[in-house]
Amino acid sequence: MMRAVSAAETAVTTHPWEVHAEGLRVRAGRHLAVDGLDLALPSGVHGLLGPNGAGKTTLIRALATVLNPAGGRLTLLGHSVDSRSDLRSLRRNLGYLPQHFGFYPRFTVREFVGYMAWLKEMPKAEVAAAVQRSIDRVGLTSKADARLKTLSGGMLRRAGIAQAIVNDPQLLLLDEPTVGLDPEQRLDFRELLRDLGTDSCVLVSTHLVEDVVAACTDVLVLNVGRLVWQGTPEGLTMQGDQGDAGDSPAERGYSAVLRRHRAEAVR
Amino acid sequence: MTTTHPTMSQIERYAAGDPGLDEASVWAVEVHLEDCGDCRARLAGATTVDTRTLIDRVAMNLDREIAATPVPAGRSRPWSVLRHRWFVGTLLPWLAMTATVLASAALLGELWAGRPSLVLLIAPLAPLPGVAVAWHRRADPAWELIAATPATGLTMLLRRTAAVLAFVIPALAVAGARTGVSLALMLLPCLAFTAATLLLGTLVGVRRAAIGLIAIWTLVVIAPSLAAARLPVVLAADSAGIWALATLLLTVMALLRVNGLRRLTHHD
Structure with a gap:
């Protein structure tokens, strides 16, 4: 697994993670869409990238407490989330x-x-x-x-x-928020995201790499239900080279991360 | 009480946005300006030509926008109406169907004198279609949004079930008025089945629980009673006490398991 910051390594520190998951598994119907995910997110704007079917929406639904985790551990804003949890006080601080x-x-x-x-x-x-x-x-x-x-x-x-x-909300989960926004509105939205991320944890799922680079402090790349890369937008940009698919350095970096993960999976 | 006005020099430095003026002084000047018209006039005189031009331009633009904006609409619709709109749009057709079935049962009861009361036989099932719809995600367009709010769970359980029962119970009372059966024997099984549906719903989903209970009651009680033309033992006049106990137990158990209803995606 290639990532700049490992959730498993940082989990033992005393950071007040807004979102913390260990070996998280979530089902979408019968399919295990999130499978053994480790995640640690502090305050800030986190961009969630991944190809179709990577498990982005399922992960966001689980973090929004709409779906029950099928396994692993999930802690949101200090509340442990499982089938028996009282989610009321947590949900008052959620935006979805x-x-x-x-x-x-x-x-x-x-x-x-x-x-x-x-x-x-x-x-x-x-x-x-x-x-x-x-x-x-x-x-x-x-x-x-x-x-x-x-x-x-x-x-x-x-x-x-x-x-x-x-x-x-202290934890804001946005699934494809920029769909349907015109370019000017997208610029305004990036500004709003940066503003919101100063004192809360924002997770934005999108397929637009340039939105993530422009507005996020942290990038997560999800593939087949697992976190395959986490780091800064600059770090993502540095992953790619001219041979990778994409119109911008960040898109090429994203393609390179996926390409390497697929190559590792084949081996 | 005497008032200390800021000095002209302080006002001038405030108007010029002097960074040398410390935060406490800025704050003191602002608080004073809110209440002192004279000092506001001195402030206006202390501003530079550029600032006055800017203020005039902003004021002019504001006036123009205010003139161009339509007059605000009157008071928005009261919350009570909004909160009930879902109820009216989605639940009412099902409740109307329940009322129609009960009225038909009462009518058939009149025509078939000597047979067991149809209203009494179907009374336990009367609230179940409404309860199932109230809990079914496809019946509520904003379901996905609502599922992530704290109101999902006990609050919504009580509110939506109460809405259904508030309609069904009077309908049952009216339909059963001429059957001569005690109201308790009509209503207690109805409440017990509602609680049982919610309790089972925490395991298999409310909609499936409602369908299952309707099927079982129809096959095990209604069909044999109609075939034999006599009331089943479970609805005999002296069974009201047992139904009361069952209602109480099932309600307590349903409330204890309410966490199972906090997420509605399990099965529905």
Whole structure:
């Protein structure tokens, strides 16, 4: 396994990891989509890269406490997560944007974000201001009172991000947040990510390597349910050479990491 | 109480953003300015031409934007309505079906005098379709989002089950009014089956638990009773005490196992 920082090595230190997993296994249906994953994430913005079927969405769903771990150990914000855990206090500090999220089409953006704030059991007195703040942060101020069914795909995605950050979560999980965003919105979103990562742990799953390089402090590469590389965006850039597939040094580095992992797997 | 106004030099340094002015002084000046109109006027006079131009431009832009923005809509819809919208849109059709079945059972009971009360026979099953739908992820578009919130679990269990029972119990009472059967014998099995569905649901999923219980009750109790044209022993008049005990036990066990319902992806 090639990575700049080994989770297994660092796990014994006293770092207050926001996310800590040892030998984590998670099923997606009958398939073991995450298989023996070691992970240690402090505060900051972590980019999760990997080819289709690598287990990114399954990992994020397990970290969002939607899926039960099938094995191994998982600790989130100091709470041990297993089938018997009381997840209530942990979930109050979670923010989650699923890859495909359903919504109530007749709700306005404000009602939708407010409803999620209520489900996240935020103090009643804080809800209205928190809702407005999160809508402003994603740039939907002018659409705050528009119904969700009238919004474009990119706007819906931003409404999804607004509900995820409404409770100022300590652990924020975003699955493909930039899908449907135009280039300008993506730049704004990177800015927002950097801002959010200063005092919380943000895990962003994406297939856009340039988003990870621009906004993340740490990169994770997942392949066939395992962490195959972890390091800085600069470190990822240095992995590749001119012969690797990709339009940028970072993309070539990402391709090189996957190519080497596949070659190791064959041996 | 006497007020100490900041000196003109302090105000000028504040207006110029002098980095030499320490944080405590900046804070003191700001607090004072909030309450003192005279000093605000002195501050306005102390600003540079550039700053005044900037402020005028911002004010002009703001005025223009305010004029261009539509008047804010009235009060948003009350929360109670929003919270119940899911209930109305998704659950109501199922509850309407339950009410129709109960009304048909009551009508058939009238026509088939001398047979065991159909309403009494199906009473335990009446809340189960509603409970199953209330817990089924495909019935709630925002299910994936809701599953990661603290409200999933006991809060939602009590809220959604209570919503179903609040509809089914009056419907049962009305449908059973003319059957002459005691209300307790009608309602206690209904509550016991609701608790049993939730309890089993922690193991196999609420929807499967509901389908299983409906199938078993239909095959083991309803069909033989109709065939033999007499009430089964389990619904005899003196069985109310046993049903009360079963309801209590099953409810306590369901509440103890509520962690099993905190994640709904297990089986549903």
